[in-house]
Amino acid sequence: MSMDAVLFWFLSIVVIGAGLSVVLMSNPIYSALSLVMTMVGVAALFATLNAYFLAGVQLIVYTGAVMVLFVMVLMLFDLKRELQAFSRGKITGFFKIAGVGVLAGLLVGVITFTTQKTSLIAEGSPLAADIAAQAASGADNTKILSENLFLKNILGFELLGVLLLVIAIGVVALSRSKGGTHARD
């Protein structure tokens, strides 16, 4: 087993385990902390895929900002362990769990099945050699990413900026209103 494989299996166990505990923990605080764990794991997975910059951004944006927000809100609400963490209804519950199971099976099946039939890149093509070379070198592709982002997808990037501005204003407006349209006091 190569180093990469060890790393992958370790990280996938961490990620899946943490992901499961997000869903299964009855205390939301633990869920949130597990989600942080998942995200750190995903960042590490990005690093194994040579996306170092994205790994850093994942750390800064998700664990550094988004999840802090979640944790702070949870702590402000002072929620304790929930007595009824999962939704009621035995039949629907069964269907939901069954549905999710089937979905997981189908997804895995489709992935393994279809990509076995048609490989994404033809074996022995120059591109495949390139990929092998790049994967071996572990070269940093931040520069390529930035060129793509700022030249090809500049419009999307700018629009995201606008979106963030709108969101910032909207969130301030939302959280300042006392209970919105349902205000009692």
Place this chain on the structure above:
Amino acid sequence: MLETSMFSEIGLNHYLVLSALLFTIGMAGILLRRNLIVVLMSIELMLNAVNISFVAFSKYNMNSEGQVMVFFVMTIAAAEAAVGLAIIVSIFKRFKEVNIRFFEHLKG
């Protein structure tokens, strides 16, 4: 019979399957949990799962579009979390609880 190469050689499929499993875990969270914040967190989980597959495709197709997409997804996820949490805070102010059943007031 299991081939050992499945464990020792990591390819695109491994990442995709991992992504799919994480995605379904997030899906289960949305379907089953009653706490709104946990539901929101499950959505983040699903977005992360999708991000994994984007980056994996990006690596194995030698195409940086996937990473750009991840960048966009992250931004939108941050925005979505902000708005979602603001709504949840509003709901908490009103009901002193963040149960998903309070959204049933929005039925048609």
Place this chain on the structure above:
Amino acid sequence: MDHQILIAVLLLSPLLGFLINGFRFRSQSYVIAGTVATLAVTVSFVCSILLFIELLALPAESRRITAHFFEWINLGDLNINAAFVVDQISSIMLLIITGVGALIHLFSIGYMHHDKGVTKYFSYLNFFVFNMLILVLGDSLVTMFVGWEGVGLCSYLLIGFWFSDSAKAAAGMKAFITNRVGDAAFLLGMFILFMTFGTLNFYELNALAPTTMEASWLGAVTLATLMLFIGATGKSAQIPLYVWLPDAMAGPTPVSALIHAATMVTAGVYMIIRLNPMFVAAPNTMMVIAIVGAATAVMAATIGVVQNDIKKVLAYSTVSQLGYMFLAVGVGAFGAGMMHLMTHAFFKALMFLGSGSVIHAMHEEQDIRKMGGLRKYLPVTHFTFILGWLAIIGFPFFSGFFSKDEILWQSFSSPRGHTLLWVAGALGAVLTAFYMTRLMALTFWGKSRVDKNIHPHESPWTMTVPLIILGILSVISGFIGVPHAIAEFMGHIPNYWQQWLAPVIRPLPIEELQSVTHTLSEEYMLMGISVFLAMCSAIFAYVVYTKKKHIAENTAQSLKPIYNLLDNKYYVDEIYFGAIINPLVKQSRNLWYYIDVNVIDRMTHVASDVATNGGKLVKTLQNGNMQQYAMYVSLGLIIVLSYVLMR
């Protein structure tokens, strides 16, 4: 690069003025608004002069400055650039638009200072200048059409500037809708030209214009030029689409001067001169243009005789003078048409501004029956108005004399002219002399009939200075294009005008020119006749309306039917209403009732009922439980994935 910047400044300076005033449109400071707007147009005027000087420096054949800014439309064969051209024709228009425009902006400062929407007014005015410049400078029909529509919009906005008065708002709408009819034809003409020649660029079109004359009425060139001409009748107020222009006098008087006398209404003439090789190739169209022009000239003049509103008289006079221009281009005298365009811009702008000064002095009174004897109250206005009057009635050696005489002579002598056209033109000149003298007599001369409560006063310098400048121009501007008959005994003054325009005007075919011969003596004779008749008519009008008013009243009484016909403007509006608009409205109403209500609405109602009932059915699915929604989504995903796997 140099030219490009110059042309960019020329174009953008009014736009900047529009934006500045447009963003602070609530302001009531007429000084700031007026200064900004006037400065903007003055900058453009300076640029125009610089460009004109640069053109002068170029050799006569290549006098053309092009500024290509960017590619605007590129669809298959259609390639339209945002490119602007200054050449012999457009440079003259530039000078007129920006020069007269600047003067009128200056005048407006004094005229509009009491108005609450003064900033808005100036922003519209600047926007108009910007659009007019695009119209004039555009290097293709499409670019021109942008300006064409833009000036139409500004015209609408400014006619209905005092929109709280519903009659004035209606006048604006009338102008807009009438122009729409012409614009539709203009577009059709554009399409035909593009189908035939595959380009809409003026220079390419002119180069491609056939040199053989097209005899058929249904040839592509004839049809296209006819359509373009209909477009021109809309913008330039010719029969049958002239009805909007008299109503357009509802706008502020400087607007009438700028848009409805000096610049916008001449756009049709300008367009025809721009495309002159194309029109030359279609003799039938030329004939139509000449006849329509002559008929308009006479008809508008007859209506003008009986009008009592000072601005209405000038409006009909404008329609009549535009008729002269079309008469000129119709007989192939493009240079003469252009010349008259320019002189008319000067003296008609002068007279409109003068009338504005009068109206300002009379506190918004426009009825000339309630004026009279204003000479002593408004000396400057009176004096400058006299200059304009002399110019328009064609008093010898005033600007209008040269241009009008040239047109009359060409309408007689040109191979495409006719004696009847000359007769119509001369009749128009006589009538013009009559009603303009009547206007002068009733307004300035004779006994004062002014209301006791009104104390007329001379206008401020911002209003008189433009009057003086335009007065001077009305007197001298004719000398740049002295017809050769007059030049003969004035010491062989060269005809600068014809020399300037010669490279861009396509002469009539040589065989046509050789088919007619005229002598100089004929020209003298005709000139003498028309001038003599016009002077007689002027003197007659002077006598009638200052000394012997009973003659006018008696004549009106004895010729009651004709007087009523004229007073009601030949019932053209009524005919249009009866023959076109009312039936259209009635049929539309029928269509609405039978087709729309019973068929189309019913269809939509059925559709909406289906949607409503279906929605009620599906409503139960939307029970507000988010997790069930998510369940539906995952079910859908399962189905799709199963399909993928089974495939």
Place this chain on the structure above:
Amino acid sequence: MSSMGTTTFEIVINLVKTVLIFLMMVQAVPILVWLERRGSGFIQNRFGPNRVGPLGLVQLLADAVKFLNKEDFVPDKGNRFLFYAAPVFALIPAAVAFMAIPMSTPLTVGDSTFLIQGYEVNIGIVFILGISAMAVYTMLMAGWGSSSKFSLMGAMRAAAQVISYELALGLAIVGVILVYGTFNLTEMIVAQQGPLRFSGFGFDFVAPTAFLPNWGIFFQPLGAILLFCAAFAESNRLPFDLAEGEAELVAGFHTEYGGFKMLMFFIGEYGHMMIAAGLMTTFYFGGYGIPGWTTQEVYAAGLSMFGNETAASVFNTAIHFLSFNIKFAIFLWIFIHVRWTLPRFRYDQLMDIGWKTMLPWALFNTILTATVIFLASQYIIG
């Protein structure tokens, strides 16, 4: 992960090195605490600890023993797991981030090359930012786990403060990234070697004296000030120690902590201080570089002195390690000096400074830097 080496020798050395750097960071804390106490005594015209050992140096050892022997206290209603986990997690981000800072030139022994840093990360800055962003969780975990109003309030304040100032910090760093065109800390340090040199707009100005180094502070003065201020807030030190208010209030998120767990929080906090000092050194003051001599020149001098490549490399590394540590110590001293000089901000003032003063200035700095760099590369004057 190839940075861990290929041969057994390299792997062992690298592992030992990593542990050593971690220990160095942890061991610097007692010295810093001693320095802080002696320094404050010096500033306030008193002695400070001077009884145990020479100059009171052994005082800290005594303190450590005291901490270890304290009662292991857990609040009654607290969350046991989070309460214990928080101090442990406090150490991790600080240590991990600190290890990414290069402290000297690589050491070459035979065929093997050892970096004098925990590991080299290509996206150094982003990595450090990302890792130190995780420090917020320790505060939140501690505050929440204590199940005490004061702790929770302190944690919230601290977290809000850290998040707010992270923006200004990140934006200040963007200017640095623009100037050097890289994320890699080592490449930045290499770029700061040699005499001061401005090039662009068609000019190429080189400082007449080699002692005026090509340091980032000359290119990013505003960025340096902003980063330094934000670093104070990030490490919750005076004048930004609102969360703790240790001079007159209860001590923020670690109110309920005592003994060794408390000490671990302190180590984490000093770790942040060290990261800030290390980043300041690396970004703006040439890292381990010595003004006037490039690394090659020092190496050549070592070679002529010892005549042995390994010895020269060791000499080179040692000299530069010293250089780094001198700069590093100066910044740490500034941290300490500021703490005993400036009073504390009010909470609203703190937020105002973060959002309304530092963020706009950082944005301005970023835009200005980007504009100047673009213009300098596009246009030639004269």
